[in-house]
Amino acid sequence: MPAEKTLDTLRQELRKIVAEIGEISEEEIKDDANFIDDLGFDSMKALEVAAAIEKKYKIRISEEEIPKINSLVNVFKLLEKSLKN
Amino acid sequence: MKLQDKVAVVTGGTRGIGRAMVEALAREGAQVLFTYAHNDLLAGQIESELREQGLKAKGFKIDVRDFEKINQWKEEILIEFGGVDILINNAGIAKDKALMMMSREDWDEVIDTNLNGLFNFTRAFIVHFLKKKEGNIINISSVSGLIGLPRQVNYSASKGGMISFSKALAKEVAPYNIRVNVICPGFIDTDMTRKLREEYVRQMMPLIPLGRFGTVEEVARTALFLADETVSHYITGQVIRVDGGLTM
Ligand SMILES: NC(=O)c1ccc[n+]([C@@H]2O[C@H](COP(=O)([O-])OP(=O)(O)OC[C@H]3O[C@@H](n4cnc5c(N)ncnc54)[C@H](OP(=O)(O)O)[C@@H]3O)[C@@H](O)[C@H]2O)c1
Numbered sequence: 001m002p003a004e005k006t007l008d009t010l011r012q013e014l015r016k017i018v019a020e021i022g023e024i025s026e027e028e029i030k031d032d033a034n035f036i037d038d039l040g041f042d043s044m045k046a047l048e049v050a051a052a053i054e055k056k057y058k059i060r061i062s063e064e065e066i067p068k069i070n071s072l073v074n075v076f077k078l079l080e081k082s083l084k085n
Numbered sequence: 086m087k088l089q090d091k092v093a094v095v096t097g098g099t100r101g102i103g104r105a106m107v108e109a110l111a112r113e114g115a116q117v118l119f120t121y122a123h124n125d126l127l128a129g130q131i132e133s134e135l136r137e138q139g140l141k142a143k144g145f146k147i148d149v150r151d152f153e154k155i156n157q158w159k160e161e162i163l164i165e166f167g168g169v170d171i172l173i174n175n176a177g178i179a180k181d182k183a184l185m186m187m188s189r190e191d192w193d194e195v196i197d198t199n200l201n202g203l204f205n206f207t208r209a210f211i212v213h214f215l216k217k218k219e220g221n222i223i224n225i226s227s228v229s230g231l232i233g234l235p236r237q238v239n240y241s242a243s244k245g246g247m248i249s250f251s252k253a254l255a256k257e258v259a260p261y262n263i264r265v266n267v268i269c270p271g272f273i274d275t276d277m278t279r280k281l282r283e284e285y286v287r288q289m290m291p292l293i294p295l296g297r298f299g300t301v302e303e304v305a306r307t308a309l310f311l312a313d314e315t316v317s318h319y320i321t322g323q324v325i326r327v328d329g330g331l332t333m
Binding site: 044047048050051054063066 | 212215216217218260
């Protein structure tokens with residue numbers, strides 16, 4: 001199913017972005033790992049993830065949504081929602 | 086032209102130093118978005134004067150004290166102009182009197198405009214700058230914030246606060262290629278200083294080594310220097326005095 005494939009690719013791309021910004025390997029990032037508690041991100045890093053996603057997918061993440069950038073699952077949900085709109 | 090394709094926001098851009106900066110930035114090719122609190126007519130006049138010269142400036146009635154409105158406006162202009170490169174926090178007021186005569190309102194109004202206004206605008210744009218990993222913030226404080234001046238405890242406190250705010254922020258955001266600098270004008274010939282009593286002016290004049298008040302253009306040219314990243318890119322967290330030597 002092509003749609004599912006796209007979602008999978010999205011997930012992979014996201015993991016890559018987060019790994020690059022966090023300077024950690026992709027394998028280290030569990031889907032539900034908390035960026036701050038488990039991966040040692042700070043709020044600026046979360047913002048960098050937001051900026052990278054905005055640029056790559058040409059979407060806008062509002063300032064209120066930035067605190068939601070705290071795990072791969074949540075970022076994925078955010079991206080999915082934005083891409084639908 | 087030094088600022089071609091740059092977008093600059095200037096608060097309090099309809100009179101005095103603000104207006105001179107709006108004109109100077111526009112002349113260097115920037116798209117200037119300036120704010121004001123009261124005079125719509127004057128704002129329109131500035132817009133059309135600059136338009137006739139082929140320059141780009143647009144006025145917006147936005148009180149620097151109105152955090153909500155500033156944030157709403159920010160969203161709109163980021164979409165309309167595609168981003169902002171330079172933020173100049175200039176809007177400011179003075180309500181000079183001896184502390185014993187100063188009301189709570191006199192205190193609040195000055196702190197709210199000069200210091201909270203700085204927070205409001207900078208807070209509104211900082212996320213945009215952080216995301217871009219680029220930004221240039223120029224804050225107009227005063228020599229009063231450096232040395233303290235009598236009958237200005239409210240104004241001196243607000244301007245001193247602007248300086249500390251700027252240094253703290255400069256350190257915080259330097260890793261993101263965002264620069265924050267302060268200009269401290271001395272006595273500049275504007276509506277603000279025209280209100281000073283003659284007696285006070287006579288007393289202050291001998292203290293200014295260059296022996297005269299400064300002009301708004303002299304402050305604007307210093308702002309241009311900070312706005313132009315090709316000349317000031319390695320300068321951040323600095324306090325530049327444009328005061329004829331008053332506070333050396
Ligand atoms: N003049 C000096 O000698 C001197 C010396 C040191 C520092 N400074 C500083 O330089 C800055 C500019 O001073 P200036 O002498 O050019 O003042 P000015 O001639 O009195 O002009 C002030 C400007 O700020 C705007 N403004 C005032 N309150 C505002 C508010 N709540 N929201 C938005 N805009 C507002 C005014 O617009 P409206 O007319 O619409 O209110 C006007 O455009 C101030 O921060 C001042 O403290 C001046």
